Amino acid sequence: MSSTSSCLVTKLSHYVSLSEADCDRLAKLERAERIFDAGREVYQGGDENKDLYVVKHGWAFSFTDLPDGRRQIVKIHHPGDVIGFADVTLKHSTTTLRTVEEVCLCPFPKSSLDEILRESPKLSALLLSIALRDQVVLIDVLRAMGRMSAQERVSYMLLDLISRLRITNPGMTDTIRLPMTQSQIADYLGLTNVYISKTFIRMEEDGYIHRDQHRLQILREDAMIELTDFHDRYADMDTSWFPQD
Amino acid sequence: MSSTSSCLVTKLSHYVSLSEADCDRLAKLERAERIFDAGREVYQGGDENKDLYVVKHGWAFSFTDLPDGRRQIVKIHHPGDVIGFADVTLKHSTTTLRTVEEVCLCPFPKSSLDEILRESPKLSALLLSIALRDQVVLIDVLRAMGRMSAQERVSYMLLDLISRLRITNPGMTDTIRLPMTQSQIADYLGLTNVYISKTFIRMEEDGYIHRDQHRLQILREDAMIELTDFHDRYADMDTSWFPQD
DNA sequence: ACCATGCTTTCAACTGGATTGAATTCCGCC
DNA sequence: GGCGGAATTCAATCCAGTTGAAAGCATGGT
Numbered sequence: 001m002s003s004t005s006s007c008l009v010t011k012l013s014h015y016v017s018l019s020e021a022d023c024d025r026l027a028k029l030e031r032a033e034r035i036f037d038a039g040r041e042v043y044q045g046g047d048e049n050k051d052l053y054v055v056k057h058g059w060a061f062s063f064t065d066l067p068d069g070r071r072q073i074v075k076i077h078h079p080g081d082v083i084g085f086a087d088v089t090l091k092h093s094t095t096t097l098r099t100v101e102e103v104c105l106c107p108f109p110k111s112s113l114d115e116i117l118r119e120s121p122k123l124s125a126l127l128l129s130i131a132l133r134d135q136v137v138l139i140d141v142l143r144a145m146g147r148m149s150a151q152e153r154v155s156y157m158l159l160d161l162i163s164r165l166r167i168t169n170p171g172m173t174d175t176i177r178l179p180m181t182q183s184q185i186a187d188y189l190g191l192t193n194v195y196i197s198k199t200f201i202r203m204e205e206d207g208y209i210h211r212d213q214h215r216l217q218i219l220r221e222d223a224m225i226e227l228t229d230f231h232d233r234y235a236d237m238d239t240s241w242f243p244q245d
Numbered sequence: 246m247s248s249t250s251s252c253l254v255t256k257l258s259h260y261v262s263l264s265e266a267d268c269d270r271l272a273k274l275e276r277a278e279r280i281f282d283a284g285r286e287v288y289q290g291g292d293e294n295k296d297l298y299v300v301k302h303g304w305a306f307s308f309t310d311l312p313d314g315r316r317q318i319v320k321i322h323h324p325g326d327v328i329g330f331a332d333v334t335l336k337h338s339t340t341t342l343r344t345v346e347e348v349c350l351c352p353f354p355k356s357s358l359d360e361i362l363r364e365s366p367k368l369s370a371l372l373l374s375i376a377l378r379d380q381v382v383l384i385d386v387l388r389a390m391g392r393m394s395a396q397e398r399v400s401y402m403l404l405d406l407i408s409r410l411r412i413t414n415p416g417m418t419d420t421i422r423l424p425m426t427q428s429q430i431a432d433y434l435g436l437t438n439v440y441i442s443k444t445f446i447r448m449e450e451d452g453y454i455h456r457d458q459h460r461l462q463i464l465r466e467d468a469m470i471e472l473t474d475f476h477d478r479y480a481d482m483d484t485s486w487f488p489q490d
Numbered sequence: 491a492c493c494a495t496g497c498t499t500t501c502a503a504c505t506g507g508a509t510t511g512a513a514t515t516c517c518g519c520c
Numbered sequence: 521g522g523c524g525g526a527a528t529t530c531a532a533t534c535c536a537g538t539t540g541a542a543a544g545c546a547t548g549g550t
């Protein structure tokens with residue numbers, strides 16, 4: 001089985017070199033695949049969660065609602081991401097998964113994870129590292145939500161997105177495709193669609209960004225990094241303590 | 246080595262029964278111990294992080310500051326908690342650790358973790374589960390910060406605290422000791438000390454809580470659970486997939 | 491070409507929570 | 521028991537972001 005076609009392998013081998021066997025273990029997770037149209041719900045909060053998903057292409061996001069309808073998007077998923085990892089210790093899913101655009105997902109059962117943990121110490125360490133790294137990222141988001149103004153939050157989000165996309169596309173420039181609607185961005189940043197609109201317009205006037213359809217160019221990345229005290233959590237990872245295989 | 250004195254063992258064996266050997270491995274982490282006075286910084290964000298800490302007694306918290314001084318407390322630590330786990334994949338600490346009151350901490354080197362991962366599959370699974378559970382909890386906090394009003398956030402925090410304290414004190418009633426100052430609570434919930442004060446007074450008037458010194462009694466827990474759509478993430482954990490030893 | 495639909499932008503009124511500064515109360519400590 | 525510093529409370533004012541509604545723009549389907 002050639003592993004070059006696996007998004008997951010591409011993403012994870014950015015952090016540590018993987019043996020042929022480990023690549024195959026990961027690639028196996030992407031054996032099945034299912035296409036979902038834009039704006040579809042893949043599963044809902046409260047559903048029994050038997051499967052995890054690897055994203056093959058397209059964007060999706062996970063969210064929770066309060067009973068009165070207020071919505072919080074908690075994670076944005078890109079190709080190569082594993083969806084649902086945080087919920088494996090729970091019987092039921094805590095979030096709902098919705099596609100932003102047409103998405104290809106590879107479902108695999110929780111039990112495959114189990115297998116990896118038993119067979120590959122190196123992949124186990126990598127999975128643990130990813131879980132811990134995700135914690136650090138969530139803490140960064142928390143800081144943004146708790147203490148940053150609207151413009152700072154938007155800046156933080158854009159920097160975070162571009163950092164993540166750079167993992168798999170090292171040649172990436174300063175321009176990203178941003179398929180989410182402003183309402184979705186608002187639900188991610190704890191703001192309203194109206195204020196997101198205002199903030200984008202303001203940031204464009206001030207020369208931080210340039211927009212063209214769903215493409216967004218970051219013009220003053222350094223200024224935005226300074227503004228938000230941004231740290232890239234994706235580029236590097238301390239893998240020196242990993243067991244060898 | 247008797248394990249009954251280890252806070253960590255007490256906390257973790259709530260989730261899964263541990264072998265004598267595993268208990269000893271955990272208890273070993275609490276061999277060294279250091280007392281810190283109230284309001285002391287144990288380490289700072291940016292410090293090289295070589296050690297993790299087990300809390301033996303007392304409360305502490307981790308926070309980050311923005312360059313202009315805005316502060317976000319990101320985690321509150323209780324006895325039995327492991328501090329610094331999220332940062333093990335990073336060379337430098339992302340947060341500062343400060344004590345709330347007199348605290349006893351047991352420092353141990355990152356490498357001890359390494360050892361556990363190599364020797365005990367069951368503890369590895371447990372550690373991974375804890376990391377994933379913490380992610381779910383952070384997502385709950387994120388939801389509170391993004392979409393809840395001040396009173397809802399305070400309610401959420403109190404419910405979360407009491408749930409955590411119940412893990413190790415099953416006989417706990419509806420009253421908790423809350424040694425944090427209102428400014429600290431504000432920095433945790435993304436509000437201001439003044440508004441926390443107002444909210445507490447309001448909640449006491451409305452009969453949700455009763456305060457007496459640093460003791461706080463929760464009078465209408467059900468109402469608060471309903472208000473915040475609260476889910477206890479600590480009581481149970483799906484350990485059915487754990488490897489046996 | 492046309493309409494339906496959903497997204498973005500704009501507008502104006504409103505409000506929850508922030509800010510500031512001063513006044514109290516609390517509490518440990520000499 | 522009284523002093524000093526911290527924590528809390530009070531009151532007045534202010535503003536970032538909300539709300540709701542309406543108007544402009546795209547896009548795609550028939």
